Amino acid sequence: MNGAEALMSVAKKAGIEICFANPGTTEMPMVMAMDSAPGIRPVLALHENVCSAAADAYGRLAGKPAMTITHLGPGFANSCANQHNARRAFAPIFNVIGQHSTWHYDADAPLAMDILGLAQTVSHWVRETKSPESVAQDIVDGITHALGQRGRIACLSFPHDHQMAEVEAEPVLGKPEPLEATDGKLVDQAAAMLKNGKKTAILLGGTALKETGLMLAAKLKAAHGCDLVIEGSFSLMECGAGLPDHIRMPYPPEPAQALMDSYEQVIVIGTKLPVSFFGWPGAPSQYLRDRDGVVHVAGQVGDSVTALDALVQGTGAAAATPSVTRLEVPGMPSGMLTPDSLCQTFTALQPENAVIVPTAVTTGRLYGPMSTKLPRHTQISLCGGAIGEGPGLALGAALACPDRPVLNLQADGSGAYLPQAFWSQAREGANVTTVICSNQRYAILQGEMTRAGLNQPGPNSMALTQLDNPPLDWVAIAKGFGVPGEVATTCEELADGMKRSIATPGPYLVEARI
C-alpha cells in the first residue's frame, strides 16, 4: 500500500466518509487511491473555498471531520477564508495539502510556497510528513487533532513522493483532547448569583446551543427568572417551537453594550466574553470588561452542558418546567418584496426539520428574531466574518444531512464570492433552496458610511459599494453552474419559487429582487 492509499484507508477507519477536493498534479496519487482504496466519497469543487466551506458545515452538522484535498500552497490559499470561518466555528476539518516531491524542494518550482507558514494562519495543527515511515502516524495525528475538543482545523502537507512510497499503515487513532472541564468554584459562584434575586442573563454559545443545553438553560430561566442571550455568531443552534425563547446579541456595539448593561449579572457559558465585531470609534471593544457581576463558567471549548447541568442541580431547578415557544408561523405577506416581507415570506414557507444557512446580514436581519417560533430546525451561521461562505455551507449541510431540506438565505454581495458552490450542489444533487436577497449593493458598507457621518457619499465611495453596474443576473449565474432558478419580485412569486424548490429534489435558486 502506498502513502496515498494509506491515507484513504486510515481516514476511513477513523470514520471519515467524505472528501471535498480540488486536486492537481501533486495530488494524483490520492485521486487514484480513491479507487484503489475506496470508501471515501469524493466531491469535486471548482474552487477550494467551496471545499473548506462545505467541510465547515459538514463538520458542524455531522460532528466529525470531512477531509479536503487541495493543490500545494496556492490551492490551499484559495481555501483559507473559509478555513478561517471554520476555525472560528470550531468545525473539525482534516486538510491534506499536496506538496512537491521532497527531492524537488531545492528547485523552488513555480508553485512552491511556504505551505506550513500559510496553514499556520488558519489551523490548530500543522505538519508535513517527514518520511514514508512517518506517514501513517502523521495521518492519525492529524485526524486526532481535528477531533479534539469541539473540532479543530488540522493540516497535513503530504509530499508527492511520500504519497507514492510504500508505507506501513496500522497506526492507532489517539484519544482526542476532551472539552475543558468546568471549574466547580465558578459553578458555585454562578449558582449563588442565580439565587440572589438580581437581574441576570445567561449568555450562551457553542455546544450549549443544542437541544440538551438549551433545555437545561430553560430550566434555569423558569426557576430563577433569568434571561437567555445567544451569542451573535454561532456554530450551530437548534431553534424553533418547543425550545426556549431567547434574545440574540445585537451586531452593532451600542445596543449590544446596552443589553449587557441592562443586567446586574451575566453568566457566560459556552462562549468567550463578548466583543464587538469591529472597533468602531467611540464604541466599546469588549462588553463585559472591567465590571462586576460577571462569571465565565465555560468558554468556547468548555464543557457547557455539564456546567449547565451542574447549575440546574446546584440551584434546585431540576424540577422546573421550562418555558418553550409555541409554533407560530407568520402569515403570508403580499405585494412587492421588501427586506421585511422577504424575511416574512421565507419564514412562512420554512419547512419542518430544515437546516438554515442565514448569510444575509442586512436584508435578513429580521430572520433571527422571527425564527424562534418556526418549526424546529437547525441554524448554522457565519462565525469568522469572512463573507461568501453561504452557498458552500449549504452544500456541506446537504451532504451531512441528506434527508433534511437546506435553505440558504443569501445576500447578493457575499453570494458573488462563491458561485462555484452551485456547480457542486448540482453535481451532488444537494437539496438546497437558495434565496438570493438581491439589493444590488454592499448595503452593510453603505450603512457604515452613514455611521461615519457621510450622508452624501462621493462618486468613488458609491462606486465601491454599488453592485448595480452591471446588475448581477443570478438566474443566469446559477444556470451557468447547472442550477435551475427563477426571479421573484413579489412575495407571491417568491413563495411560488420556494414551494417549487422544496417540492423538487436537488438545488434551486430564487433571485428575490428588492
Next chain:
Amino acid sequence: MNGAEALMSVAKKAGIEICFANPGTTEMPMVMAMDSAPGIRPVLALHENVCSAAADAYGRLAGKPAMTITHLGPGFANSCANQHNARRAFAPIFNVIGQHSTWHYDADAPLAMDILGLAQTVSHWVRETKSPESVAQDIVDGITHALGQRGRIACLSFPHDHQMAEVEAEPVLGKPEPLEATDGKLVDQAAAMLKNGKKTAILLGGTALKETGLMLAAKLKAAHGCDLVIEGSFSLMECGAGLPDHIRMPYPPEPAQALMDSYEQVIVIGTKLPVSFFGWPGAPSQYLRDRDGVVHVAGQVGDSVTALDALVQGTGAAAATPSVTRLEVPGMPSGMLTPDSLCQTFTALQPENAVIVPTAVTTGRLYGPMSTKLPRHTQISLCGGAIGEGPGLALGAALACPDRPVLNLQADGSGAYLPQAFWSQAREGANVTTVICSNQRYAILQGEMTRAGLNQPGPNSMALTQLDNPPLDWVAIAKGFGVPGEVATTCEELADGMKRSIATPGPYLVEARI
C-alpha cells in the same frame, strides 16, 4: 488630513493611478478618502483574487504598481493565489490590507487573524503601521519596495484607527532597489563560449524578453549561430513578426531535459537555472544541474539588457543583422473545432498590437509555437502555476493598455476559478475577448493519470477530473456577470464571434466547444 487621505495623496504623488479593491468595514476611511483625496481610479471587484490578478497584469504592462485594498486577513487570503502568481511574475503591487483598530486587537474579534504571517507567504515586504506618526513613511516605504528591481509585492497592514488619525504627509519616496548588476567575469565567460564554435543556446527570460533584449539576443544569434530558448513561464514577452524566432522551453520534463542536453553550452540570462514544473518520478528536477558548459550571466532580477549589450559588444556582434520572423498569418481552418483548429482560428484572427493572455495549457499548447509569426503583440503568461488567473489578468491588461485589444485564450477548468473578473470587465468597459476552450474536463490531470500508467481510471478518479456533470454554460455565466457572449462549435462560428468581439468595445466571450 487623515491617514487614509495621506495614503491616497502619497500614493498618487508616487505615480499610482489605480486601485483594485474589495473593501469592508475596516477599510471605509480609505473608500471615503478616494473622494476627499481623489486622483486614484477605484476598480471594484467581487472577489479579491480579481484584485490581485488585475494588479499583476497591470504591474507587468504599466511598469508601475497598482494599489489593492482588501479586508483584513480573510479578504487578503482570498487574493493570495494571484499574489503568489504576481510574485513569481515580478509584478509590482502595493497591497493595503485593512486591519482592526489597534485598541481592538485584544478582543480577538471574529475576523482577526495573523495578517503579517499570511502576507509574508506571498510578499517581499510586509509591515503594519505602528502609530499615526509612522503612517506616511510606511506608505512610501511600501511603494519604494514594490518598485524595487523588476517589481515586488509589498503589503501594508493599516489599522482602522490609523486610517482615521490626523497625520503628516510629506515623506520622500526612497530610491527603489536597482536590478542586480552583471558580473563582468560571467560576461567574459559567456563571450568566450559564444566564440568557441560549440553548439550553444542562450536561455532568455525576465526583462530580456522585451524588444531591446530580444533584438540584442538576435544579434548574438546572427553573429554566432546560437539558438534562443525562452523560459517556459514568462512575465511579459514581446512576440511576433519582426522579432527573432525562438524555441520555447517545453513543459514536460523529458523534452525539456533533452532540449538542454542537445546543447554543449547554455548561457542563461534573465531567468533562473531551469527547473521542472513538478517533481515527477524518474524525471529530472533541474535541467542544468551538475553539468559543464553552463554560465548564469544574469538571474531573474539581473540587469539582462546590460548583460546582453555587453555580450554583443564583447563578441563583435554589434554589426550583425538580426534574423527576424516575417508576418505569416495562418489560413482559416473550417469545420468542427478541435484543439488545433481552435488555436489556428484564434491566431488567424489575432489583431495587430494585441495583449494576449494565453491561459489554456492543454488546448492552447499550439498557440506558443504559432505565435512567433503573427502580427506584433505582447504575451503575459501565468508565472506561479496557480490556475484561474486568466480573466483577472485580462482585466488588468485592458486597464493598463486601454488602446490595445486584449485576448484571453482561457481553459474552462481554470476559468471557473474566477468568473467574477467578467463583472469588473463589464463594469470598466474593458476591451477583452475571452475564448473559453471548453473541453469539460481537467485535461491536464487526465494526462497525468496516463503518465502514471493508469489507462482505465476508476469512477472516483474520473469524477475528480471531469467537468461535464453538470456542463458549465459559459455564455450563461458571462451573462450573469454582465458580459455578452455566444457559443461556437465550428471554426467559422468561432471566427464570427471573435470578429464581433474585436469590432465592438467592451468585453465579449466566446465559448468554443471542442
